[in-house]
Amino acid sequence: MTDPEPQAGPPAERPAPSGSDRRTVLATGAFGALMVLAAALVIIDAIRLPETNAVVGPAVVPLPIGILLGLVGAILLGQSVLRLRTAPAGVQWQPKALLRLAGMVTALVAFAVLLPFLGYVVTSAGLFVAAAMLLGATHLGRMIAYGWALAAIVFLVFDRLIGLTLPTGPWGF
Amino acid sequence: MDQLGLLLDGFASAMTPGHLLWALLGVTIGTAVGVLPGIGPALTVALLLPITFRLEPASALILFAGIYYGGMYGGSTTSILLNTPGESASIVSALEGNKMARAGRAAAALATAALGSFVAGTIGTLALTFLAPVVADFATTFGPPEYVALMAVAFITVSALLGPNLLKGLAALLVGLTIGLIGIDSQTGQPRLTFGVDALLDGIDVVIVVVALFALSEAFGHLLTGSGHTTVQPLRDRAVLTRSDFRRSWPAWLRGTALGFPIGSLPAGGAEVPTFLSYSMEKRLTKHPKEFGHGAIEGVAGPEAANNAAAAGVLVPLLTIGLPTSATAAVILTAFQSYGLQPGPQLFSESGPLVWTLIASLYIGNVMLLVLNLPLVRLWARLLTIPAYGIYAGVLVFATLGAFAAGGTTTDLLVLCGLGLLGLLMRQADIPVAPAVVGLILGPLAEQQLRRALTLSEGDPSILVSGPITVTLWAVVALALVTSIAAPLLRRRRVARDAVHNG
Numbered sequence: 298m299t300d301p302e303p304q305a306g307p308p309a310e311r312p313a314p315s316g317s318d319r320r321t322v323l324a325t326g327a328f329g330a331l332m333v334l335a336a337a338l339v340i341i342d343a344i345r346l347p348e349t350n351a352v353v354g355p356a357v358v359p360l361p362i363g364i365l366l367g368l369v370g371a372i373l374l375g376q377s378v379l380r381l382r383t384a385p386a387g388v389q390w391q392p393k394a395l396l397r398l399a400g401m402v403t404a405l406v407a408f409a410v411l412l413p414f415l416g417y418v419v420t421s422a423g424l425f426v427a428a429a430m431l432l433g434a435t436h437l438g439r440m441i442a443y444g445w446a447l448a449a450i451v452f453l454v455f456d457r458l459i460g461l462t463l464p465t466g467p468w469g470f
Numbered sequence: 471m472d473q474l475g476l477l478l479d480g481f482a483s484a485m486t487p488g489h490l491l492w493a494l495l496g497v498t499i500g501t502a503v504g505v506l507p508g509i510g511p512a513l514t515v516a517l518l519l520p521i522t523f524r525l526e527p528a529s530a531l532i533l534f535a536g537i538y539y540g541g542m543y544g545g546s547t548t549s550i551l552l553n554t555p556g557e558s559a560s561i562v563s564a565l566e567g568n569k570m571a572r573a574g575r576a577a578a579a580l581a582t583a584a585l586g587s588f589v590a591g592t593i594g595t596l597a598l599t600f601l602a603p604v605v606a607d608f609a610t611t612f613g614p615p616e617y618v619a620l621m622a623v624a625f626i627t628v629s630a631l632l633g634p635n636l637l638k639g640l641a642a643l644l645v646g647l648t649i650g651l652i653g654i655d656s657q658t659g660q661p662r663l664t665f666g667v668d669a670l671l672d673g674i675d676v677v678i679v680v681v682a683l684f685a686l687s688e689a690f691g692h693l694l695t696g697s698g699h700t701t702v703q704p705l706r707d708r709a710v711l712t713r714s715d716f717r718r719s720w721p722a723w724l725r726g727t728a729l730g731f732p733i734g735s736l737p738a739g740g741a742e743v744p745t746f747l748s749y750s751m752e753k754r755l756t757k758h759p760k761e762f763g764h765g766a767i768e769g770v771a772g773p774e775a776a777n778n779a780a781a782a783g784v785l786v787p788l789l790t791i792g793l794p795t796s797a798t799a800a801v802i803l804t805a806f807q808s809y810g811l812q813p814g815p816q817l818f819s820e821s822g823p824l825v826w827t828l829i830a831s832l833y834i835g836n837v838m839l840l841v842l843n844l845p846l847v848r849l850w851a852r853l854l855t856i857p858a859y860g861i862y863a864g865v866l867v868f869a870t871l872g873a874f875a876a877g878g879t880t881t882d883l884l885v886l887c888g889l890g891l892l893g894l895l896m897r898q899a900d901i902p903v904a905p906a907v908v909g910l911i912l913g914p915l916a917e918q919q920l921r922r923a924l925t926l927s928e929g930d931p932s933i934l935v936s937g938p939i940t941v942t943l944w945a946v947v948a949l950a951l952v953t954s955i956a957a958p959l960l961r962r963r964r965v966a967r968d969a970v971h972n973g
Contacts (some may be wrong), residue, residue, distance in 0.1 A: 299726075309630055319804060321898065321900050322900065324895055324898035324899035324900075325638075325899040325900070325901070327894065327895060327899070328641065328895055328901060329641075331892075331895070332644070332645075335648060336554060338663070339663065340664060341660075342663050342665075345658065346660050346662065349658045351657060351658055351921075351925070352924060352925045352929050353659070353920075353921040353924045353925055353929065354658065355655040355658045355660040355662060355919065357920075357924070358650050358651070358917045358920065358921075359662060359663075362644065362647050362648060362651065364931065365640075366644050366648060367639055369637065369641050369644060370641070372637060373637065373638075373641060373899075374507075377695060388695060388857070390696075391693060391694070391695060391696035393847055394693060394694040394695070395694075397693040397694075397877070398690060398693050398694060398894075399778060401689075401690065401693055402844065402887060403892070405866075405883070405886075405887045405890075406884065406887060407868070408870060408878045408945060409883030409884050409887070410880060411881070412874070412880065421867050421870070421871075422788065424867060425862075425863045425864070425866070425867050426863075427688070428859075428862065428863035428866045428867075429859045429860060429863035430857065430859075431693060432689075432692055432693060432862055433696065433858075433859045433860035434857070434859045434863075437620045440784045440863075443860065444863070447864060447867060448867065449873060451867065455520065455557070455871065455875075457523045459523075459525075460524045461520060461523055461524055461875050463871075463874070
């Protein structure tokens with residue numbers, strides 16, 4: 298799969314996140330908010346658990362975890378709000394980054410839904426092509442060949458050799 | 471001498487042609503995947519979990535031992551030639567080794583890393599052989615209260631060590647603990663956090679969480695930031711050491727090993743601390759201080775040895791008390807659990823032949839790595855020219871395969887995608903994913919032990935501090951908490967004072 302295109306490379310070329318730039322602070326705030334939401338769900342779920350005969354019921358661990366989730370989430374959210382104004386600009390995302398991410402999520406959902414109907418080789422090859430193109434590959438034909446070859450090898454090794462049953466689809470692979 | 475006999479039995483089992491083949495396959499796959507940039511040993515093992523699903527336990531664990539050591543080895547190649555550490559413990563190799571490579575000394579850097587890894591891996595495995603049964607014997611005296619305290623130590627130290635600060639580490643840990651709650655409560659049969667979704671009644675498979683948080687989030691991250699450009703340093707010579715390089719390397723290997731194994735064996739150890747300690751020790755002891763920061767061979771030799779010795783050390787708490795103290799160890803624990811094996815003191819008594827076969831295969835894998843890798847280093851270096859889009863598209867294919875193999879339903883793949891997005895948010899927020907995996911794996915075990923302890927005492931929580939071991943362990947928890955809160959404050963105050971002092 299050696300390719301002369303320039304997209305090659307590791308994350309090392311990206312500037313490392315400093316941990317206090319604007320994007321990190323925003324992401325931390327979003328994560329904190331998500332934790333607070335999760336805390337509410339965990340606590341409500343724990344409270345509605347019925348009493349049992351056990352000395353220690355099923356809610357004894359979820360309750361403190363829910364409370365801690367809420368506390369830590371609230372602190373992260375609070376810290377982010379305080380730091381947001383002074384946070385410097387962080388790592389620049391590439392053009393259409395969120396669109397690419399949405400495309401990848403769509404490809405994964407399509408893979409999950411179509412796998413039982415179209416079989417492993419076709420859907421995995423499709424996933425590889427979609428992922429490679431979204432990640433910056435330019436030669437569609439070459440990606441289809443690589444994707445098809447990888448999916449076929451994986452199918453042969455895991456399904457036929459190791460015995461892990463993979464969905465076959467209407468054409469038997 | 472009992473251990474020696476058991477180890478020889480282990481060798482007899484590990485030296486069968488079938489097992490040798492698995493070991494060879496493990497080190498080859500481990501090295502190949504470990505070499506790929508951005509893929510460290512934890513991700514390597516996670517991605518390759520499905521390979522072992524249909525194997526008998528001994529073959530699978532031998533394969534894993536090979537993948538684990540091979541992944542560590544491959545990571546150093548990437549660090550040196552591409553300046554891309556697969557995990558934090560390889561940062562130092564990247565620092566000093568890549569400088570050597572840029573100065574045209576890539577072959578010497580790779581050779582000292584390979585030989586250092588071999589020396590440290592062998593001594594570390596030897597120490598594991600004799601230490602592990604002793605620790606396991608001691609751990610058989612542990613009851614539920616001791617286990618609760620021990621897991622509290624693991625939770626706090628992992629949160630404090632594997633993240634930028636305690637708060638973010640705790641946030642990650644809580645994510646793992648919460649995911650661990652999903653499913654039917656094993657003691658009362660009550661469904662928790664399932665929200666009426668039948669597919670969640672069995673909980674979320676650890677493999678899916680591990681693959682999503684490590685592999686998917688990494689691939690998603692590349693979508694946002696782009697993949698940059700490769701700057702692989704060319705490799706001109708054979709990977710051999712000159713006499714002078716060897717003279718400078720071997721003391722560093724031994725010092726690195728002496729630091730790496732004992733620290734790696736501690737529940738709070740991990741591989742990062744000894745690696746950095748080794749680097750600073752070599753910097754202090756070197757006769758070539760001017761070379762440091764510009765490609766000093768001791769700066770690669772010591773930390774690489776410390777890194778590998780710690781990897782063997784990490785197996786001590788993992789095998790003897792079931793405590794994973796690094797991300798890779800957490801994934802290996804998952805592999806054990808997928809075979810219905812629970813690492814801990816009983817592992818040695820109940821599955822002794824299996825454990826000794828595994829330990830013997832670590833020695834074999836180590837030798838294979840050296841024999842295989844020094845001549846083939848050019849081939850591994852060629853892997854670094856694979857474009858990032860190819861690597862991460864391949865990672866996605868293997869990630870979905872792993873999730874499907876673990877669960878086998880569309881829901882599992884959708885959960886994988888959702889958790890991958892959560893992992894991406896965590897990476898963007900600079901929240902480490904490793905404590906989440908540790909929390910997910912140890913959370914249900916800690917809950918089980920806590921409820922067992924409280925049932926024994928009829929609900930009296932004082933049982934949790936009822937013996938000298940528990941009191942000591944809770945003191946360690948308190949100390950770790952105070953240290954991780956106070957240390958950054960002191961550091962900040964010192965920086966502020968220095969700033970004022972410097973004008």
